[in-house]
Amino acid sequence: xxxxxxxxxxxxxxxxxxxxxxxxxxxxxxxxxxxxxxxxxxxxxxxxxxxxxxxxxxxxxxxxxxxxxxxxxxxxxxxxxxxxxxxxxxxxxxxxxxxxxxxxxxxxxxxxxxxxxxxxxxxxxxxxxxxxxxxxxxxxxxxxxxxxxxxxxxxxxxxxxxxxxxxxxxxxxxxxxxxxxxxxxx
Numbered sequence: 001x002x003x004x005x006x007x008x009x010x011x012x013x014x015x016x017x018x019x020x021x022x023x024x025x026x027x028x029x030x031x032x033x034x035x036x037x038x039x040x041x042x043x044x045x046x047x048x049x050x051x052x053x054x055x056x057x058x059x060x061x062x063x064x065x066x067x068x069x070x071x072x073x074x075x076x077x078x079x080x081x082x083x084x085x086x087x088x089x090x091x092x093x094x095x096x097x098x099x100x101x102x103x104x105x106x107x108x109x110x111x112x113x114x115x116x117x118x119x120x121x122x123x124x125x126x127x128x129x130x131x132x133x134x135x136x137x138x139x140x141x142x143x144x145x146x147x148x149x150x151x152x153x154x155x156x157x158x159x160x161x162x163x164x165x166x167x168x169x170x171x172x173x174x175x176x177x178x179x180x181x182x183x184x185x186x
Contacts, residue, residue, distance in 0.1 A: 010068050016057075017061035024112065028116060029051060032135070044135035049117065082164070091160060097160075105146050
């Protein structure tokens, strides 16, 4: 029952993270070049900055789901040893893949959020023929890549926990007592 509850809660966290990453992609900041009232300078005007919050929210929800899975599985390294077999090897492979996809998703979300929050403050003069202002924004697809890796991480997390549970649940090749049994001598 606890593993079902864990899987459902991690699925909900991952689903929220995925939805927030998609929302961040849809609501990225855009910029327009405006001219001041005296027609002397041009500068950048940015619209809504909500996607930074969406990206950080997705970052935190994905991290919460990953922490739940790793605490439940004791991060694969701690606790009693797993029984030998294919499930242990599969769990090890999925453990590594799970952390790689998690890291890529977190980097995409964090980099997209930081870049989206950065607004250039430069201005150029129309009188002195300065270089035109560059209104930098986050590239299209950064949050979408984060959402894709959230999806991969979610799937791999579930398979990892199932493989880990299968490898942990076995009693080994001999389920009896490992020591020599002693009885009273008559």
